[in-house]
Amino acid sequence: MxxxxxxVIVSYILIIGVVVSLIMESLGLIMYVINKGTINxxxxxxxxxxxxxxxxxxxxxxxxxxxxxxxSISIMTFGLAILMLTPYLRVIASVLYFIxxxxxxxxxxxxxxxxILTLSLIVH
Amino acid sequence: MSVDIxxxxxxxVFAGFLGSLVGLGGGTIVIPILTFLGVPxxxxxxxxxxxxxxxxxxxxxxxxxxRLANIKAAMYLEIFTVIGAIMGATLTLLIPSKxxxxxxxxxxxxxxxxxxxxxxxxxxxxTVQDKFSKWLELEGSYYDMSTKRRVDYKITKAxxxxxxMMIAGLAAGMLGIGAGAFKVAIHxxxxxxxxxxxxxxxxxxxxxxxxxxxxxxxxxxxxILTLAAPMAIGTTIGSLIGSRxxxxxxxxxxxxxxxxxxxxxxVQMLYKGVISL
Numbered sequence: 001m002x003x004x005x006x007x008v009i010v011s012y013i014l015i016i017g018v019v020v021s022l023i024m025e026s027l028g029l030i031m032y033v034i035n036k037g038t039i040n041x042x043x044x045x046x047x048x049x050x051x052x053x054x055x056x057x058x059x060x061x062x063x064x065x066x067x068x069x070x071x072s073i074s075i076m077t078f079g080l081a082i083l084m085l086t087p088y089l090r091v092i093a094s095v096l097y098f099i100x101x102x103x104x105x106x107x108x109x110x111x112x113x114x115x116i117l118t119l120s121l122i123v124h
Numbered sequence: 125m126s127v128d129i130x131x132x133x134x135x136x137v138f139a140g141f142l143g144s145l146v147g148l149g150g151g152t153i154v155i156p157i158l159t160f161l162g163v164p165x166x167x168x169x170x171x172x173x174x175x176x177x178x179x180x181x182x183x184x185x186x187x188x189x190x191r192l193a194n195i196k197a198a199m200y201l202e203i204f205t206v207i208g209a210i211m212g213a214t215l216t217l218l219i220p221s222k223x224x225x226x227x228x229x230x231x232x233x234x235x236x237x238x239x240x241x242x243x244x245x246x247x248x249x250x251t252v253q254d255k256f257s258k259w260l261e262l263e264g265s266y267y268d269m270s271t272k273r274r275v276d277y278k279i280t281k282a283x284x285x286x287x288x289m290m291i292a293g294l295a296a297g298m299l300g301i302g303a304g305a306f307k308v309a310i311h312x313x314x315x316x317x318x319x320x321x322x323x324x325x326x327x328x329x330x331x332x333x334x335x336x337x338x339x340x341x342x343x344x345x346x347x348i349l350t351l352a353a354p355m356a357i358g359t360t361i362g363s364l365i366g367s368r369x370x371x372x373x374x375x376x377x378x379x380x381x382x383x384x385x386x387x388x389x390x391v392q393m394l395y396k397g398v399i400s401l
Contacts, residue, residue: 006195007188014185014331018178022360025353029129032350039128041350043167050352051345076349080174083356084338086181087331094199105260106196113202113332120210120339 006097010090017086024079032072047073050080055121059085088117127161133354135161140179140362145370146382148235149302149330150359151176155228156389159396163351165221169300170346171355173213173338176302178356179363180331187324194264194321197279198328201289205307205329206336208293213340216298225397228299229390235305236386251316257282266321277318285315289329297337302330 033039042048052058059081066078091114098106139153151172158168187193216224253262262279279285288310296303304326311322341347
């Protein structure tokens with residue numbers, strides 16, 4: 001059986017995550033400029049402000065929203081969520097790798113990172 | 125405020141390009157320019173964190189595949205940088221912006237380490253590992269393309285390097301930057317990582333640190349889609365162009381460019397800090 005190669009898996013997670021998110025953000029941005037007819041950045045515009053307390057609820061809502069609405073804001077929001085999910089998935093892949101290789105020290109270390117990150121994404 | 129999507133995109137391409145040439149990272153360059161154009165500092169910092177996830181993850185992908193980044197060392201050090209970044213981002217929300225300008229200028233001084241390290245591109249041979257670093261299995265090997273040989277290395281003093289990385293994470297979360305130069309300095313001076321492993325592992329860690337910082341800023345409503353998206357797209361494109369140009373640039377040209385940019389950024393942030401007092 002082919003060896004479970006952490007480096008290759010992590011490398012793919014990172015590049016796919018970044019490429020997908022940048023495509024979504026570019027598409028959303030182009031649609032935004034065309035539909036709104038403006039290139040101005042309005043920091044007071046609540047429609048373009050991202051604010052959530054629980055990332056995972058936000059991810060679920062964003063994913064449903066992008067398929068349901070497919071408008072510029074939901075596409076850009078989805079791109080941002082994918083981008084944030086990328087390093088998070090990288091830690092999950094590392095935890096799984098160390099579980100497969102029975103490296104208990106690193107299961108513990110990667111789990112600590114995963115728990116801290118998860119808490120920072122859901123508790124404020 | 126007078127910035128628009130096109131201006132932010134152009135500035136971000138420029139920042140990403142210069143950042144990858146001189147090893148500063150896009151955030152360090154784009155934040156002072158955006159504040160100069162009237163974007164409030166805290167917004168520039170928060171949206172820069174999103175940008176960093178993108179540029180760092182993109183470049184780390186290649187380093188990981190080439191086995192230059194040490195994943196075990198990164199995972200151990202991330203415990204500290206992630207905690208530091210959450211603390212740093214929280215501090216940014218609490219501290220008045222006028223003080224942040226001075227912190228930013230002060231932290232830029234650590235980037236001068238980048239100049240020194242280019243002249244001492246050596247690998248620490250025969251590093252004696254302490255028990256804790258050995259227990260953490262902090263060692264590795266990679267193929268060095270420039271010398272055409274395999275380099276085996278051992279990392280030491282993890283008990284010191286970890287807590288030191290918390291300071292790097294704190295600065296990164298607080299200022300919306302990768303703090304790469306500071307991380308690299310810890311990797312090389314304390315942990316005795318070879319320079320190539322050091323910079324690629326730092327790049328790998330930066331993405332995770334940025335995610336932790338971004339989570340705090342998002343909860344506070346500082347992330348604006350129309351600002352974060354052109355920043356992320358522009359900086360990533362710029363850094364891709366920069367990394368392609370890098371092999372063709374003369375080392376001396378890069379160093380002079382680095383000095384000019386760094387001095388300009390420090391002066392600009394100090395100026396903004398002074399006038400906001």
